[in-house]
Amino acid sequence: MRHTSSPLRVIxxxxxxxxxxxxxxxxxxxxxxxxxxxxxxxxGGGKAALLQGDKGDLVxxxxxxxxxxxxxxxxxxxRCQKRLARKPLRWVGVVSGREEAxxxxxxxxxxxxxxxxxxxxxxxxxxxxxxxxxxTVFFVDSKHVLRAVVPFxxxxxxxLIEAHARFLLGEIDEAELQRxxxxxxxxxxxxxxxxxxxxxxxxxxxxxxxLDGAAKAARRAIDADPKLAAAHALxxxxxxxxxxxxxxxxxxxxxxxxxxxxxEAKDGKKGCRSHK
Amino acid sequence: xxxxxxxxxRHTSRSLVAALGLVGLVGLCLTVAPVTNAxxxxxxxSLLAPVKGAKFVHAPFEMGACGACHERDxxxxxxxxxxxxxxxxxxxxxxxxxxxxxxRFKHAAAVDACTNCHNPHGSNQAKLLTAALxxxxxxxxxxxxxxxxxKVTHAAVTQGGACVNCHNPHATDVEKLLAGLxxxxxxxxxxxxxxxxxxxxxxxxxxxxxxxSQHLHSPVEDKDCSACHQxxxxxxxxxxxxxxxxxxxxxxxxxxxxxxxxxxxASLATEKKxxxxxxxxxxxxxxxxxxxxxxxxGRTCRACHEVHAAPQPFQIxxxxxxxSRGWVLKLHYEKSKTGGSCAKTCHAKKTYSYAASK
Numbered sequence: 254m255r256h257t258s259s260p261l262r263v264i265x266x267x268x269x270x271x272x273x274x275x276x277x278x279x280x281x282x283x284x285x286x287x288x289x290x291x292x293x294x295x296x297g298g299g300k301a302a303l304l305q306g307d308k309g310d311l312v313x314x315x316x317x318x319x320x321x322x323x324x325x326x327x328x329x330x331x332r333c334q335k336r337l338a339r340k341p342l343r344w345v346g347v348v349s350g351r352e353e354a355x356x357x358x359x360x361x362x363x364x365x366x367x368x369x370x371x372x373x374x375x376x377x378x379x380x381x382x383x384x385x386x387x388x389t390v391f392f393v394d395s396k397h398v399l400r401a402v403v404p405f406x407x408x409x410x411x412x413l414i415e416a417h418a419r420f421l422l423g424e425i426d427e428a429e430l431q432r433x434x435x436x437x438x439x440x441x442x443x444x445x446x447x448x449x450x451x452x453x454x455x456x457x458x459x460x461x462x463x464l465d466g467a468a469k470a471a472r473r474a475i476d477a478d479p480k481l482a483a484a485h486a487l488x489x490x491x492x493x494x495x496x497x498x499x500x501x502x503x504x505x506x507x508x509x510x511x512x513x514x515x516x517e518a519k520d521g522k523k524g525c526r527s528h529k
Numbered sequence: 530x531x532x533x534x535x536x537x538x539r540h541t542s543r544s545l546v547a548a549l550g551l552v553g554l555v556g557l558c559l560t561v562a563p564v565t566n567a568x569x570x571x572x573x574x575s576l577l578a579p580v581k582g583a584k585f586v587h588a589p590f591e592m593g594a595c596g597a598c599h600e601r602d603x604x605x606x607x608x609x610x611x612x613x614x615x616x617x618x619x620x621x622x623x624x625x626x627x628x629x630x631x632x633r634f635k636h637a638a639a640v641d642a643c644t645n646c647h648n649p650h651g652s653n654q655a656k657l658l659t660a661a662l663x664x665x666x667x668x669x670x671x672x673x674x675x676x677x678x679x680k681v682t683h684a685a686v687t688q689g690g691a692c693v694n695c696h697n698p699h700a701t702d703v704e705k706l707l708a709g710l711x712x713x714x715x716x717x718x719x720x721x722x723x724x725x726x727x728x729x730x731x732x733x734x735x736x737x738x739x740x741x742s743q744h745l746h747s748p749v750e751d752k753d754c755s756a757c758h759q760x761x762x763x764x765x766x767x768x769x770x771x772x773x774x775x776x777x778x779x780x781x782x783x784x785x786x787x788x789x790x791x792x793x794x795a796s797l798a799t800e801k802k803x804x805x806x807x808x809x810x811x812x813x814x815x816x817x818x819x820x821x822x823x824x825x826x827g828r829t830c831r832a833c834h835e836v837h838a839a840p841q842p843f844q845i846x847x848x849x850x851x852x853s854r855g856w857v858l859k860l861h862y863e864k865s866k867t868g869g870s871c872a873k874t875c876h877a878k879k880t881y882s883y884a885a886s887k
Contacts, residue, residue, distance in 0.1 A: 376806070405756075
């Protein structure tokens with residue numbers, strides 16, 4: 254890889270190395286760095302500014318027409334664009350200078366994605382922004398600072414874009430952004446309380462004077478959540494309805510031990526006492 | 530003049546053939562046309578008669594509280610359901626209403642009616658499902674049914690809770706009704722040293738690898754395992770969504786690396802000289818091209834890169850398993866400001882710099 258060279262060549266190479274390194278350091282954007290505004294050629298043959306949005310720009314590096322994820326990604330971007338249609342954020346697309354215009358234009362049209370498309374000759378801008386995959390969406394704020402980078406995700410791509418867009422526009426705070434970026438796992442069995450359901454059923458059966466069923470429901474509620482005062486209170490009410498005041502009082506007492514303010518237990522106990 | 534037509538023998542034979550053909554065509558349609566589609570089957574299922582001797586019984590039905598849902602509290606003549614639709618179910622299953630309302634992505638079948646999937650009287654399936662999983666789901670999601678028959682299967686789909694191992698069939702905040710981000714779900718199982726693939730080969734403990742590594746592949750960092758893996762089933766090894774060579778060496782073609790080039794630009798391996806496609810270059814001499822782009826013995830990406838995560842930048846491996854005896858080929862990679870070096874086993878220490886003069 255390395256070749257022997259004359260002293261002059263070594264000195265010149267060193268200067269070149271230094272120059273390139275410095276240039277790279279200055280032009281290599283990263284999160285928080287300033288993106289230099291510039292004008293680039295457009296796919297249609299004109300020129301347009303890269304950064305123009307009053308409130309910020311969403312710069313979407315688009316996939317080549319031949320990319321496996323290309324069509325799906327463009328559809329997702331289009332869907333996202335519709336969702337964010339009323340937001341004051343300028344959308345601009347960027348394609349590699351290696352791409353032919355007609356397939357890109359056809360792909361955009363098919364996906365329904367409407368945005369000016371700039372041409373990144375030599376992929377310089379992509380390299381400058383440290384892009385690694387396409388599509389990637391870069392968020393640049395009104396002061397031209399690179400605020401967020403969202404590479405393509407098969408799942409939740411638009412959720413992420415929307416969250417970053419809204420955060421950039423000040424519509425959501427950091428906590429809400431993080432919740433969108435890191436949703437909590439929600440299993441189907443986590444919803445609701447079996448004990449509460451049994452209590453509702455038990456009350457229904459008690460009202461319909463189906464006392465055996467009501468008692469069964471109350472006991473199931475207690476099994477599901479032994480510390481739920483309402484379950485013990487319901488059992489007490491059922492037992493009282495069945496004429497078993499002593500057992501009912503014991504149930505009411507258990508309810509009141511768990512929750513001294515439980516109205517059903519208080520009233521039920523009074524009712525049983527007055528029947529004695 | 531009134532036209533008359535009489536059947537001559539020639540006409541008769543033609544007409545007979547035509548008639549027979551028509552009958553045959555109708556018969557063919559009747560035999561091959563689907564008797565019911567998934568929606569119709571769902572509709573049929575929604576008749577939802579009580580199942581005799583059901584293993585799991587809905588509590589109101591078990592306790593004879595027909596009036597909880599029907600017009601009358603009469604087991605023999607309960608009448609119509611009071612309020613067909615989910616609201617009736619939510620009157621007891623309040624938590625489910627909260628889940629449906631709170632989820633950004635909702636299952637259309639659940640929004641339509643709980644009874645699309647649940648029998649409100651009883652069932653031989655847990656959770657009162659009208660059919661066993663995954664069949665209940667693939668009745669509508671036919672494309673998934675196809676994936677289940679592919680060469681490489683996924684235990685998460687074929688065992689235990691099947692579809693609900695990963696999906697919440699009601700509502701969630703993650704697309705595809707996933708219960709969580711792909712990574713969070715996958716790590717529920719891929720966090721052990723004991724896991725094996727269907728052929729018995731041990732699988733990497735991904736959670737441990739990620740925990741011990743500083744440098745993560747972007748999809749892993751973004752918790753998007755589905756970027757590379759098809760969780761339902763695939764014809765590619767390791768449930769990969771696209772082709773990727775399993776061995777150490779492979780002839781190069783863009784199709785062979787379809788998985789990688791789904792995101793990465795193929796130019797990083799197809800351009801002999803470049804100053805933008807990759808930083809793994811010595812000046813403009815593309816070293817990815819040098820290593821990978823060969824007709825027979827191209828080094829596959831995994832020769833140098835750990836696909837998920839690694840302690841070194843660019844996920845460069847410490848070493849790669851080589852051959853069938855478990856010998857590890859060390860790379861001795863060292864990063865420098867403008868490049869790096871590898872010292873070998875394959876070759877003497879070689880240094881590169883993307884800032885070198887051309």
